[in-house]
Amino acid sequence: MLLYNALSLLSLSSFAFAESKSASAECTNLTVQVKVNAPSHPVLMPVLENGYQAVAFLLAATGRDAPVDPSGLLGPPVNISKTFSISAQYCSPSSQSKKSSVVQILTHGLGFDKSYWSFGNATYNYVEAATGAGYATLSYDRLGTGLSDKPDSYTIIQSPIELAVLVGLTELLKSGDLHPSIPVPAKIAHVGHSYGSVLSNALAASRPDLSDGIVLTGFSHNSTYERWWEISTGFNLARENQPARFQGWSSGYMTWGNKYYNQYGFLKYPFFDPAVLEYSEAHKWPFTVGELLTMALLPLASPGFTKPVLLMAASSDLIFCGGDCYGIVDGPDSLSPSVFPNAKPFEAYIQPNSGHGMNLHYNASGWYGVVSAFLATNGL
Ligand SMILES: *[C@@H]1O[C@H](CO)[C@@H](O)[C@H](O)[C@H]1NC(C)=O
Ligand SMILES: *[C@@H]1O[C@H](CO)[C@@H](O)[C@H](O)[C@H]1NC(C)=O
Ligand SMILES: *[C@@H]1O[C@H](CO)[C@@H](O)[C@H](O)[C@H]1NC(C)=O
Ligand SMILES: *[C@@H]1O[C@H](CO)[C@@H](O)[C@H](O)[C@H]1NC(C)=O
Ligand SMILES: *[C@@H]1O[C@H](CO)[C@@H](O)[C@H](O)[C@H]1NC(C)=O
Numbered sequence: 001m002l003l004y005n006a007l008s009l010l011s012l013s014s015f016a017f018a019e020s021k022s023a024s025a026e027c028t029n030l031t032v033q034v035k036v037n038a039p040s041h042p043v044l045m046p047v048l049e050n051g052y053q054a055v056a057f058l059l060a061a062t063g064r065d066a067p068v069d070p071s072g073l074l075g076p077p078v079n080i081s082k083t084f085s086i087s088a089q090y091c092s093p094s095s096q097s098k099k100s101s102v103v104q105i106l107t108h109g110l111g112f113d114k115s116y117w118s119f120g121n122a123t124y125n126y127v128e129a130a131t132g133a134g135y136a137t138l139s140y141d142r143l144g145t146g147l148s149d150k151p152d153s154y155t156i157i158q159s160p161i162e163l164a165v166l167v168g169l170t171e172l173l174k175s176g177d178l179h180p181s182i183p184v185p186a187k188i189a190h191v192g193h194s195y196g197s198v199l200s201n202a203l204a205a206s207r208p209d210l211s212d213g214i215v216l217t218g219f220s221h222n223s224t225y226e227r228w229w230e231i232s233t234g235f236n237l238a239r240e241n242q243p244a245r246f247q248g249w250s251s252g253y254m255t256w257g258n259k260y261y262n263q264y265g266f267l268k269y270p271f272f273d274p275a276v277l278e279y280s281e282a283h284k285w286p287f288t289v290g291e292l293l294t295m296a297l298l299p300l301a302s303p304g305f306t307k308p309v310l311l312m313a314a315s316s317d318l319i320f321c322g323g324d325c326y327g328i329v330d331g332p333d334s335l336s337p338s339v340f341p342n343a344k345p346f347e348a349y350i351q352p353n354s355g356h357g358m359n360l361h362y363n364a365s366g367w368y369g370v371v372s373a374f375l376a377t378n379g380l
Contacts, residue, residue: 025131038164039077087147099134109194113146153252225322253286266357
């Protein structure tokens with residue numbers, strides 16, 4: 001295991017920005033330069049040359065003889081020092097309130113970019129709900145997605161480096177160096193979805209000083225079923241699957257086959273609009289070989305985190321619960337309370353009638369309300 005609290009992070013910011021207003025929020029688009037020092041792990045397998053090799057890799061990674069721990073495919077880490085260009089959006093509520101000095105940093109999961117958090121009209125718009133409830137939000141495109149940098153998908157788009165980006169962004173926000181128009185927040189909450197929850201949890205584990213509260217959506221600490229999702233994707237090369245968008249991209253960028261595999265991994269029928277599935281399939285973003293191989297390197301145990309933690313799971317989450325979160329996320333067998341033994345408080349909630357892609361279901365606003373109420377009740 002690596003010691004992430006030993007990471008040294010230097011951050012600088014420069015920016016280009018554009019502003020827009022909606023009913024509940026004023027939003028600023030930012031391009032933030034985040035300087036990161038973090039470990040990069042050499043990948044000891046040859047770069048995939050074609051789709052056949054990608055499928056062979058999937059079988060090797062998930063078959064009967066597959067190693068439980070994929071870190072055997074990684075060499076000893078080398079520290080890298082790089083500055084990444086990260087596309088972010090800061091939204092503040094139109095009417096100022098006590099809560100507008102609380103900023104929620106939103107980290108999206110695999111398959112999306114930051115638009116996950118403002119997916120469509122008010123039915124699917126977490127940012128609008130959060131700003132409507134008085135909070136400011138900072139969403140960003142993770143490395144390899146949206147308008148952010150797309151460095152090497154094997155050796156640089158790796159989980160510890162993505163954690164360092166989240167740490168770096170948080171430090172810039174906290175020190176008031178994100179942008180001259182963005183004030184230093186009174187408090188910062190980290191809200192993740194799926195892989196974004198893994199990163200937010202890892203921030204609480206490695207830099208508990210940087211967060212005043214964590215909300216982990218589309219997540220559990222049981223990784224037994226992640227393989228089911230990996231298998232369902234078929235490790236399609238993104239450049240073959242959507243050549244119109246990803247032609248020429250490295251073979252380390254992968255995706256699932258079509259909208260039905262998207263449904264299998266992300267949505268619970270019939271609690272979603274087929275038009276939303278079509279849209280999310282057409283606008284999906286790839287995940288990387290580097291992310292998959294290094295996810296287990298992130299520290300999750302967070303005994304040093306003493307702030308509020310909400311685990312917001314989807315009732316029918318495939319990836320984190322094998323399609324049924326009852327008994328995994330709630331009840332005596334849940335692993336999560338022991339990950340956050342000192343959180344005050346730790347709470348778990350299961351959103352009914354939802355698959356893993358919680359923001360893409362008809363009742364998304366139901367869980368928005370639970371998150372806002374949890375934060376407000378706990379002083380955020
Ligand atoms: C990488 O950086 C960490 C933290 O600064 C340090 O502890 C470690 O020794 C470095 N590793 C190498 C291989 O230089
Ligand atoms: C901000 O970025 C989003 C995409 O992330 C885009 O839809 C929107 O038009 C941009 N706003 C402005 C004012 O440029
Ligand atoms: C959002 O759009 C969908 C159609 O895509 C519509 O059914 C729904 O009523 C809209 N919701 C709101 C709050 O406007
Ligand atoms: C994950 O959940 C399943 C079903 O409840 C259980 O059998 C398994 O032991 C859990 N895994 C861990 C690591 O607790
Ligand atoms: C919508 O979500 C809220 C909050 O979790 C829940 O109380 C309500 O029962 C849900 N409604 C449906 C129809 O699932």
